[in-house]
Amino acid sequence: MRIWLKDSERRPDPEPVETDDRKAMLVGIVVWVVALAVLLIFIEPLDAAGNLWWLWAAIAGLALGLIGLLYTHVRRKKSSR
Secondary structure, three states: OOOOOOHHHOOOOOOOOOOOHHHHHHHHHHHHHHHHHHHHHOHHHHHHOOOOHHHHHHHHHHHHHHHHHHHHHHHHHHHHO
16 A cells, blocks of 8 residues: 555545434434433432533533534525525
């Protein structure tokens, strides 16, 4: 196996694959919503153990997922023009 190939020996780069990233974002958002719901059910023991930051981590994950969903939606609109 050679590490370096001459340009004349290289095959052309493949075409990029079209994907729908919004589906992956939606799955992640659903997971964060479920995690948030479970944490809200057990909020008292969570607070007693000093792990209330888990709740904020779920909220941050949900917020970042929504931002990512918005970004991929806008990017998809721009690329379809």
